[in-house]
Amino acid sequence: xxxxxxxxxxxxxxxxxxxxxxxxxxxxxxxxxxxxxxxxxxxxxxxxxxxxxxxxxxxxxxxxxxxxxxxxxxxxxxxxxxxxxxxxxxxxxxxxxxxxxxxxxxxxxxxxxxxxxxxxxxxxxxxxxxxxxxxxxxxxxxxxxxxxxxxxxxxxxxxxxxxxxxxxxxxxxxxxxxxxxxxxxxxxxxxxxxxxxxxxxxxxxxxxxxxxxxxxxxxxxxxxxxxxxxxxxxxxxxxxxxxxxxxxxxxxxxxxxxxxxxxxxxxxxxxxxxxxxxxxxxxxxxxxxxxxxxxxxxxxxxxxxxxx
Amino acid sequence: xxxxxxxxxxxxxxxxxxxxxxxxxxxxxxxxxxxxxxxxxxxxxxxxxxxxxxxxxxxxxxxxxxxxxxxxxxxxxxxxxxxxxxxxxxxxxxxxxxxxxxxxxxxxxxxxxxxxxxxxxxxxxxxxxxxxxxxxxxxxxxxxxxxxxxxxxxxxxxxxxxxxxxxxxxxxxxxxxxxxxxxxxxxxxxxxxxxxxxxxxxxxxxxxxxxxxxxxxxxxxxxxxxxxxxxxxxxxxxxxxxxxxxxxxxxxxxxxxxxxxxxxxxxxxxxxxxxxxxxxxxxxxxxxxxxxxxxxxxxxxxxxxxxxxxxxxxxxxxxxxxxxxxxxxxxxxxxxxxxxxxxxxxxxxxxxxxxxxxxxxxxxxxxxxxxxxxxxxxxxxxxxxxxxxxxxxxxxxxxxxxxxxxxxxxxxxxxxxxxxxxxxxxxxxxxxxxxxxxxxxxxxxxxxxxxxxxxxxxxxxxxxxxxxxxx
Numbered sequence: 149x150x151x152x153x154x155x156x157x158x159x160x161x162x163x164x165x166x167x168x169x170x171x172x173x174x175x176x177x178x179x180x181x182x183x184x185x186x187x188x189x190x191x192x193x194x195x196x197x198x199x200x201x202x203x204x205x206x207x208x209x210x211x212x213x214x215x216x217x218x219x220x221x222x223x224x225x226x227x228x229x230x231x232x233x234x235x236x237x238x239x240x241x242x243x244x245x246x247x248x249x250x251x252x253x254x255x256x257x258x259x260x261x262x263x264x265x266x267x268x269x270x271x272x273x274x275x276x277x278x279x280x281x282x283x284x285x286x287x288x289x290x291x292x293x294x295x296x297x298x299x300x301x302x303x304x305x306x307x308x309x310x311x312x313x314x315x316x317x318x319x320x321x322x323x324x325x326x327x328x329x330x331x332x333x334x335x336x337x338x339x340x341x342x343x344x345x346x347x348x349x350x351x352x353x354x355x356x357x358x359x360x361x362x363x364x365x366x367x368x369x370x371x372x373x374x375x376x377x378x379x380x381x382x383x384x385x386x387x388x389x390x391x392x393x394x395x396x397x398x399x400x401x402x403x404x405x406x407x408x409x410x411x412x413x414x415x416x417x418x419x420x421x422x423x424x425x426x427x428x429x430x431x432x433x434x435x436x437x438x439x440x441x442x443x444x445x446x447x448x449x450x451x452x453x454x455x456x
Numbered sequence: 457x458x459x460x461x462x463x464x465x466x467x468x469x470x471x472x473x474x475x476x477x478x479x480x481x482x483x484x485x486x487x488x489x490x491x492x493x494x495x496x497x498x499x500x501x502x503x504x505x506x507x508x509x510x511x512x513x514x515x516x517x518x519x520x521x522x523x524x525x526x527x528x529x530x531x532x533x534x535x536x537x538x539x540x541x542x543x544x545x546x547x548x549x550x551x552x553x554x555x556x557x558x559x560x561x562x563x564x565x566x567x568x569x570x571x572x573x574x575x576x577x578x579x580x581x582x583x584x585x586x587x588x589x590x591x592x593x594x595x596x597x598x599x600x601x602x603x604x605x606x607x608x609x610x611x612x613x614x615x616x617x618x619x620x621x622x623x624x625x626x627x628x629x630x631x632x633x634x635x636x637x638x639x640x641x642x643x644x645x646x647x648x649x650x651x652x653x654x655x656x657x658x659x660x661x662x663x664x665x666x667x668x669x670x671x672x673x674x675x676x677x678x679x680x681x682x683x684x685x686x687x688x689x690x691x692x693x694x695x696x697x698x699x700x701x702x703x704x705x706x707x708x709x710x711x712x713x714x715x716x717x718x719x720x721x722x723x724x725x726x727x728x729x730x731x732x733x734x735x736x737x738x739x740x741x742x743x744x745x746x747x748x749x750x751x752x753x754x755x756x757x758x759x760x761x762x763x764x765x766x767x768x769x770x771x772x773x774x775x776x777x778x779x780x781x782x783x784x785x786x787x788x789x790x791x792x793x794x795x796x797x798x799x800x801x802x803x804x805x806x807x808x809x810x811x812x813x814x815x816x817x818x819x820x821x822x823x824x825x826x827x828x829x830x831x832x833x834x835x836x837x838x839x840x841x842x843x844x845x846x847x848x849x850x851x852x853x854x855x856x857x858x859x860x861x862x863x864x865x866x867x868x869x870x871x872x873x874x875x876x877x878x879x880x881x882x883x884x885x886x887x888x889x890x891x892x893x894x895x896x897x898x899x900x901x902x903x904x905x906x907x908x909x910x911x912x913x914x915x916x917x918x919x920x921x922x923x924x925x926x927x
Contacts, residue, residue, distance in 0.1 A: 200923050200924075201578075202922065202923075202924050203605040203608075203609070203884055204578060204581065204582065204605065204606070204609045204611060205609075207923075207924065223916070225916050292752075292753065292754060293747070293748070293754045294753075294754050294757060312747065312902075315747075315898075315902045315904070316904070317904060402570060403895050405895065405898065405899065406898070406899050406902060406904040406905075407899045407904045407905045407909070407910075407913065408913055408917075409904075416920075419917070419920045419921070420920060422571060422888075422920070422921045423920070423921060423922060423923055425920075425923055428920075428923065
C-alpha cells in the first residue's frame, strides 16, 4: 500500500516538472516560429511568383507556378556556380581538416608536454575573429597587381613582372580557399580537441601498455571514437561552404572574376537583389536548401556506415 | 548510439539555421513588396495624380510657408562643395548638415559602389508618399547612365512645376536637356556642368617619346584611331603605356553608337562597342595598356609622379576631381583626341512631394543659370559649366588657366566637343550594361575566355540584373 502511494506522489511530481519543461521551451519555439519558420514558408511561397522591380516599376507578384525553378534548373549557370563553390570549399577544407587533426592530436597529447598551449590555441583561433570582409579586403590589397606580395616576389627575384593573382582562375580560387582555411582551421582544431579529450584516457594508456605506436593509437582509437565530432565538423563546414559568400564577394568586388570562376551560389543569389527579384531569389534559396539537405544526408550516410 | 543521435541532432539544427540564412531576407522582402505595390498601383491610376501634384505645387509656391528641412540625396561631396562655395547664404554646420537661412539642409551621401546610392534612393522614393514632410526627399542627384530610370517616373518633378521656364535654361547645352527630357517632353532635371570629353596627356612623356608636348603636334599624332595605334607603338617602345587599362577608351566608343543597348526588350551590341572590344584586345596583346580596370588603385597609379601612362580620356570633372592633386599637376595637357565623346554629368532633380519648392527652384537657378556664379565655378573649380555664354567668353579668356593642365586654357577644346554630343541612343539600361559588359570583356582581354564565352557570360549576368530583357 505504502509503495503504491509513494509511486503516485512521484508520478505527480514528474508531471509538474514536465509542465515547467514546456514553459522553458516557449522562448525557443516562439523565436523559431518568428525568425525561422515564417521566413522559410514565405521564401517557398515567394518562389512561385514573378516578382521583381524594373527601374522603379514593380513587376508582379504574378503567380507563375514552377517557372522560376524551370528557368533556374534549365540554366547551366547554377551548376557552374555550384561547381565553383564545391571546388573552393574542398580546396580549403582538405588542408583545414588535416592540419586541425594534427594540431588537435598534438595539443591533447599529455605525453608531448607542450609549453604555451593556451597561447597557441588563442593564436590559431585569432584569424576567425577578424571580419571575413576585412580579411578579404586585406588580401585584395596584398595580392593586387602592384601590391606588396608582388613587390616582395620581384625583389626576391622569383618573378620578373607582377603576377596578376586576380586575373587567373586558379590563383583567385586558391586565395579564396586559403583564406577560408586560415579562418577556420583554428575553430576546427578546438572542436576536434574537445572531441579527443572526451575519449576515455584509459584507452590510450591501455594501448600504450600494449606497446601501440602513436600512429596506431591515432588510427585505431582516436579516429573511430572521434567520428561523431568529425561528422559534425564535416557537415557544419559543408553547410558553411555552400553558403560561402563574403570572402569571394569582397575579393572579386562581387564579380566572381575571372570568367565567373569564383562566383559562388550565394553570390549568384545576391545578384538577384539588384532587380529585387524575390521570385528567382526564393527559388534559388529553396534549391540551396535541397542541395544542402541532400549533401548532408550523403555525408552522414557515408561516415556513419561502419558503426552499424 | 548516443553519439550518433547527437550528430543527427546537430545536423538538423545546422540545416534549419541554414534555411534561416536564406529565409530571413525573404521575410523583409515580403514587407517591401507590400509597401512597394502601393506607389505602383497609384502609378496605374494615371496621370491625374501628377496633375494634382502640379496644382499642389502652384499652391505651395504661393504660400511662403515652406518646410524647414531640405533633404538632399547624393553619392559624393561634389555637389556639397558647389553649394558651400557658390550658393549664397549656405552655411556649413558639419559634414552632413548645412543651413540656408532658417532651413536646415540634411545631406544623405551614399557612395555609388555596388549600386548602394540607387538602392537607398529607390527605397526612400518608393516610400515618399507615406513619409512625413521632414523626411521626404526634396532634392536628389542623378547621373547620365541611369538618368532615364528616374526621369521616366512620377517621382521626379518636371522643372516647369518648380517654376523654371524654358527661357531660364536657354543658355544651357542642348544635350544636357535632352538627357533628362521624359516621354512627354517635360524636362525633369537640370545640370550645372557639361561633360564633353577630351584626351588628357602627360607632357613629360610626350616630350620623351615625340620630342614635343605642343598640343597641335600631339593632336596630329592622335587625330584618328589609326594614328592613335601608331602613336601607341611609339609610346610602348619607350617603355610607357598608351592607356592605363581596358576601359579607358570605352566611353569614346559607347558615346558614338548608332543603336541603343536594348532594342525591343532584346540586348543589342552596337558595332561601335564591338570596335572597342577589338581595339582593346589588340592593345592588350601588344602591351599598349597596363591591364587595369577603371577606378581601381592600379588604374590611378598613372596619375602619380611614378606613373607611366601617356593619356587618359576624360571630361572636365575628371581633371580636377580625379586627376588633380596626385603630385603631377601641371604635367598634363588636353586635346581633342581621335573622337569626341562625353562622360558622366550630374543632374539636380526635384522630388515629387517636396515641401521646399521655391528653395529648390532658387538652388537650381543660382547654380545652373546664374552667369556670375557659373563663371566663379569655372575659375575656382575648373569645371566646365552648362552655360554657352559663359563658356564661349571663357574659352578665349587669356586670364583663365587650369593649374592641373599646365596653366593652359582647355575650355575651347571642351566647348568644341559640347555642341556635337548626341544622346539619341541612351537607354535606362546603360549603367548595368556598361558595368557588366566591361566586367565580362575583361576575361576576354585577359585571355581567360574567348569573345563568345565572354559575351555569353555578359548575357547571363545582364539578364539577372534586368530580368525583363532577353538576348
